[in-house]
Amino acid sequence: MHLGVDLGTTRTIVAAVDRGNYPVVTFLDDDGDAHESFPSVVALHGERLLYGFDAIAAGATGAPLLRSFKRALAEPDVNADTAIAVGDRTVPLLEILTGYLRAMHEALLTTSNLPGAGTGQADPDLLGPVVVAVPAHAHGAQRFLTLEAFRRAGFDVAALLNEPSAAGFEYTHRRGGTVTSRRTRVVVYDLGGGTFDASLVDVEGTGHDVLATAGRNRLGGDDFDDVLVRCALAAAEVEEADLDAWALASLREQCREAKERISPQSRRIALEVGERDVNVAVDAFYDAAAPLVEATMTAMGPVLDRLDDPTGLTDVAGIYLVGGGSSLPLVPRLLKERFGRRVHRSPHPSASTAIGLAIAADPASGYSLADRLSRGFGVFREQRSGQGVVFDPILTPDEILPTADTVVATRRYRAAHNIGWFRFVECAAVDDAGEPRGDIVPFAEVLFPFDPALRDRPDLGDEPVRRQDGCLVEERYVIDPNGIVEVHITDLDTGYELRRTIAGRAAPGAST
Ligand SMILES: Nc1ncnc2c1ncn2[C@@H]1O[C@H](COP(=O)(O)OP(=O)(O)OP(=O)(O)O)[C@@H](O)[C@H]1O
Ligand SMILES: [Mg+2]
Structure with a gap:
């Protein structure tokens, strides 16, 4: 089975190719609950490194955790041996990446919902070629290490795309009708867990080329969680310093989960601060978080400047909102206020890149890279x-x-x-x-x-x-x-x- 694999900073999402459909693969965690992602987490458990759901389970019993290791790949002097600290151990970056991807490979074979998985004996032939991605501005070593880690982990990598090109594939697959001979550009707005990227993708037939990218390396969904934490502390009339580390971590976790449940109809967010129950009005949270969305629009500036008509957007087919962070209803709302009806939100913001990669991996999609x-x-x-x-x-x-x-x-x-x-x-x-x-x-x-x-x-x-x-x-x-x-x-x-x-x-x- 051909797959698209989006190695993310917070989580990895996999989409499969299934007769013209691109379903997101689910993984079972250690409690048997299904998730549409595999967490990008490593834990040190005794002498052993654990990855994904096993790492989360070990973390709950006190094992040191490392998140966001994908970030280390973007450092300018990165190499296979770049030292990464997990608890009191240092591990070469390529070993962490390979170990993580190998665990994910194993999970695909044993605990995912792929047909044929989990039958007791893992059949490596179940997984066909995969298409993977890196951020558009990734440098050579980052691309090399990503490819190398996927290969060492046992994946047959057919291609390495830019993340926004993949989101562009997903856009044209769903909304090809908006691309005309006059409007061939798509602005991909990708608000992830820790990073924001905007890219200008030129669509010509099945070719998708990234003309420009801009973004902020430290602006993402995590910052919205911080804002909600501050709103909750204010509502409880509690200072951050009054909470111990465990209570603060649990509040952050609650805030992330509560934020992910907010719908356009939500009015209040119920949270527990220490022992106290508080309610935060969604409007108050949105007022406090609006500057973050403003910051993304400012960061998009250099990309919009590349357009023939940056204010009228006459050569743009759409501004496409992807990345888990743009699931928050505030994000499309403020973008629509600024850019009007050309703003489209992906129906699966978190999975858009993975689905685009699966489309690229599908020999029957017509998006194959073979023609290039x-x-x-x-x-x-x-x-x-x-x-x-x-x-x-x-x-x-x-x-x-x-x-x-x-x-x-x-x-x-x-x-x-x-x-x-x-x-x-x-x-x-x-x-x-x-x-x-x-x-x-x-x-x-x-x-x-x-x-x-x-x-x-x-x-x-x-x-x-x-x-x-x-x-x-x-x-x-x-x-x-x-x-x-x-x-x-x-x-x-x-x-x-x-x-x-x-x-x-x-x-x-x-x-x-
Ligand atoms: N329904 C939701 N509503 C609001 N935020 C959400 C929702 N679902 C996920 N998020 C947020 O999206 C963020 C993760 O986004 P995503 O999965 O796109 O990141 P990533 O690909 O791992 O990271 P990056 O793109 O930075 O490498 C987290 O902050 C998460 O809380
Ligand atoms: Mg991402």
Whole structure:
């Protein structure tokens, strides 16, 4: 079964492909209750790391919890070994991400509502290719680590999209009628748990390109919870300092749950502050929270400025509200006051990205990425003895196809490891800093034994990669008239050579 997986800061949401429908997958928690998400939480329980619902259950008995680890991916100097603290232990970021995704993979097979799951024996073939996403402004290392963690966790990743492109897919799937030849732009307004992003997505047929993004890294649903906590404390005439840590945490939790239950008809919010029952008027909460919504509209400014007509919005098909935070009725209300009837709220704000990813994963949807395979192409390379990863853009999307086989790029260097591990990807664009931008499709991995002693090993993938001075290496990239790239990797000291056709997963048979 093909899936779309939206790895979120607060929770991960999975949507499945089911004959033209994209249902959100439910997971059972440790009490047997069903949830439409898998919490993005890690706990340290004795010596063991626990993830998702197990982590929440351990946290309830006092185990230290870590939330929002996805944020660490956005740091500019992030790498696989970035140290993350869980309780009194430090764990490499890639290990946390992989462990979390592996737990989610296991949950999909054993405790989800996917057909065939939970039958006692987990059948890994149940899960087909998945399409995943990163924030639109994600840099190369963030994209690489996300892909790598999904792969190590056992997922077959067909593509890595930008989150707003995925929400754009969901928009055109539902509201394709609003996109006309004159109105081809969709503004995706994504208010998540901890972050706000606005993106301008250009829709052309089945292609969705992110033209611009803007946002705030620390503005999301969590801030609305804080506002409600302050309203509750004021109603109880209690200072924050009067409550112990446990009472404050429980109030925050209540406020989040109460906020998520607010409907357009709600008038009062009942809460318990310490021992006291209080009522907060929804209008008072909305007055206090309105500046947060104003802040999102201010943050959208640079995106709207990219439009031909920022005030009249004449080239915009819709402003699409996604992300769990925009479920709060106040959000669409204030946006409609400002932007009028072009504001549309997703019927599933929390799941919009996951549903869009499932649409992209659906071979029958017509949104397949296969028609865009002739784009930029490059390789992720390890640097500083595996400490970091850099992207080497080999072909830019504007490369003109030759009429005969042509060498388009050559790289020559001295090997610094026993094995060369080449992870080729195809991407929509390469920016001025040489980072891959836009949607990414992973290609085959190629392993090359720099160490001559490894050249008769049947499975190089099992060999540990070690730092070791080695042969003089040449890579040559040959492109044919169909845009198929072949890489020739040669040990110039001995003449040992490997040739590999680099094809996307759309044509796995092309590998030689
Ligand atoms: N029905 C609801 N009403 C109001 N807020 C809601 C509702 N459902 C979820 N939320 C809020 O949405 C937020 C989580 O949003 P979402 O699931 O989109 O975030 P995320 O994808 O994990 O985070 P990010 O996009 O920042 O990585 C939380 O603050 C949550 O309280
Ligand atoms: Mg999100």
